[in-house]
Amino acid sequence: MNNGQADYISVEIIDDLWVQDRIADLIPDHGKIMHMYIISDTYEQLAHIHPTRTDDRNVFKAKMPPFDNGTYHIYMDITHETGFSHTMTNTFTYNTENTIYDPTILIVERDPDDSWMLNTIEDRITWKGNRPPYNAGDDIALHFKVSNNGKPLVLEPYINMGGHAALLKKDRSVFVHLHPIGTISMASQEMFQENYTQGVLDREDICFFGFADDSTGNYFNSNTSPNGEVNFPAIKLGTPGNYAIWVQVKSAGEVITQKFDFEVIL
Template identity: 20%
Template sequence: MEHHSNHDGHDDSRNSTRGMDAVGHAVPAGLSLAANGLRLVPSETRFDPGERTNWSFRIVEDGSVVTDFETAHGQRAHLIVVRRDLTRFQHRHPELDSDGTWRLERLAFPDPGVYRAFVDVVVDGRATTLGYDLFASGVDDVEPRPGSSRRGAADGYEVELLADGVEAGENTELAFEVLTEDGAVARLDRYLGALGHLVALREGDLAYLHVHPEETAAESGRAAFRVRFPTPGRYRLFLQTKPAGTLITTRFDVRVEA
């Protein structure tokens, strides 16, 4: 099977959104290690917490290792790692070898527990998210989580989620406003070709929604997303923005009604 790849480092929205509708992954993703004929094969699944490890994985189709991937949001692969209690988050971009091996240096799991690794790729114009559980040995301490939270803070910035009630199955705009410590609106720089990056995970099975914002002005301090939550329930949102050149990650909790 011939695979086509865009290696120029630019985001080609025509290629990166095939298989998705206008609001991102309409169908929950990341629930399986195999989807769309692709299968995720990691080199290791067990780790010592706190130790940095060089990790690798491959993506296989019909018994053969896939070597060609298309660019989506400025990268040929996005790796999201989240502890299953939704309290730890990292977003990395592994490097691809010519033999189809994806390599990531210094991957670390800060605490014991079960982590879910999500791998976002585009092959033959189809966006696919594959998921795999990774284990950091030891006794984990599950942290409490609020039912709903609309404010977050990181590195001297405060971020507020501006949204009314959220209903399942409806296209909903989620706008986030980034402010400095003195309450001034922050200017947002682009990150991965946009003014923000949002990951939403459904509590219970960690169904994965991965969307990017609508176009907003950098001076507004706002990143707006249009997303459709597939079912009622609680979701945790991880927002990445880049005010004044500083990449920050904030988290929010929303309850989606029927």
């Protein structure tokens, strides 16, 4: 869709139970009502964006990233008031010459935390101990270090976390949105951990980089990782195939995104 100034992506939840208000409404996770990953069919381009909910509670809109024409797969994470979170998926074809013109679309400002990767030349992130191929069922350690010309970069929170990662099997049968605390959404975690709801920490103060000594006390004085390291929980992948993982961190106000390809065998 295009309003004469920019291309927009619009998604609508059409599930019957949702439309009939028989499913609990949504709550923000990391301060966002929806986290959307857009991944090109070639796996070369990725965006992590945050659509805005419109007056129609079923519809969400966001400015399109500056992507090439092509086929894209979208993965949309939402969290309900019950704490239940899940991922919706879809596929679309993007062609800047064939977008639907709709002058009634209100201008939606891009979320300041939106980020994207247009190529695979980034090399500032190192996957420590990466030794593919992995056997199905192996514990795959996800330890990463970020540096520039051999010097560690100081990492700062990105959307209230030390890092984000998106893992996708190349046949698209597996998608996981990872944080250093795991796959659970922060909103869900807060609902089940009383220390986050009784004044120990405000939501804006939480930031984990995945270190063994991570605790609430670490984040009152410094929300950074000075050694450039961020860790995610080890994962087990039970089905063989080719996978990609995109790791996202933030340093000096810049979101750094890097893709790693690996294989899982029997």
